[in-house]
Amino acid sequence: QVQLVESGGGLVKPGGSLRLSCAASGFTFSDYYMSWIRQAPGKGLEWVSYISSSGSTIYYADSVKGRFTISRDNAKNSLYLQMNSLRAEDTAVYYCASWRRGSYDYWGQGTLVTVSS
Amino acid sequence: QSVLTQPPSVSAAPGQKVTISCSGSSSNIGNNYVSWYQQLPGTAPKLLIYENNKRPSGIPDRFSGSKSGTSATLGITGLQTGDEADYYCGTWDSSLSALNWVFGGGTKLTVL
Numbered sequence: 001q002v003q004l005v006e007s008g009g010g011l012v013k014p015g016g017s018l019r020l021s022c023a024a025s026g027f028t029f030s031d032y033y034m035s036w037i038r039q040a041p042g043k044g045l046e047w048v049s050y051i052s053s054s055g056s057t058i059y060y061a062d063s064v065k066g067r068f069t070i071s072r073d074n075a076k077n078s079l080y081l082q083m084n085s086l087r088a089e090d091t092a093v094y095y096c097a098s099w100r101r102g103s104y105d106y107w108g109q110g111t112l113v114t115v116s117s
Numbered sequence: 118q119s120v121l122t123q124p125p126s127v128s129a130a131p132g133q134k135v136t137i138s139c140s141g142s143s144s145n146i147g148n149n150y151v152s153w154y155q156q157l158p159g160t161a162p163k164l165l166i167y168e169n170n171k172r173p174s175g176i177p178d179r180f181s182g183s184k185s186g187t188s189a190t191l192g193i194t195g196l197q198t199g200d201e202a203d204y205y206c207g208t209w210d211s212s213l214s215a216l217n218w219v220f221g222g223g224t225k226l227t228v229l
Contacts, residue, residue, distance in 0.1 A: 026221075035218070037162075044203075044205065044220060044221075044222050044223040045118070045154070045162065045205050045207075045218060045220040045223070046220070047157075047207075047217065047218040047219065050218065058199055059215070059218075061217060061218065062215075062217075095161055095162070097156065100148070101167050101168060101171075102150035102152065102167060102168050103150070103152030103164055103167035103168070103207070104152070104154070104162075104164060104207070105161055105164050105167070105173065107161040107163070109161055110161055
């Protein structure tokens with residue numbers, strides 16, 4: 001069955017960096033567009049970034065543009081999010097999700113990123 | 118403040134029907150498919166409806182979706198206590214000279 005497993009979250013100081021990973025299994029990862037979506041504590045869902053199946057098309061939310069970089073390694077069935085210049089407002093659970101038929105059809109369990117001094 | 122507007126909360130009794138609205142504009146709902154997600158407490162979101170009104174395998178037909186113009190609606194019939202969750206609509210938005218996916222602010226469903 002489809003599995004998306006995020007890792008790499010943790011506590012980081014403001015201005016610091018963190019790299020999230022998402023390991024995919026149970027489907028042909030290289031055929032799917034993928035995204036990172038986050039949820040601050042007690043808040044709603046916020047879309048962060050999107051990458052096409054080949055990696056040639058990438059979009060970012062304005063709130064992370066210039067600080068976050070999405071990438072993928074289809075040979076390793078993995079999605080990544082490099083997060084630099086982290087701010088307190090980046091504190092959230094980060095989900096990776098697969099995009100198909102105009103929607104996010106599978107989601108990981110999420111990894112918590114806490115930005116605090 | 119999301120570009121997609123949902124009511125913060127709705128409630129109904131078990132067995133009853135409830136609808137959740139999602140209001141947008143021509144730059145999002147008006148020209149794109151809408152999807153709906155259910156987030157049970159402490160869990161990751163789950164896809165309920167895609168392409169406005171289609172249900173993924175395994176989603177009961179108690180859940181339905183519709184779209185008209187720049188608004189979409191999620192309907193849930195035969196409410197069960199297990200339906201208590203947060204519900205989000207989502208779609209693409211092209212209003213800021215860029216393409217962004219947007220979610221509604223979420224609606225908390227209480228089954229009384």
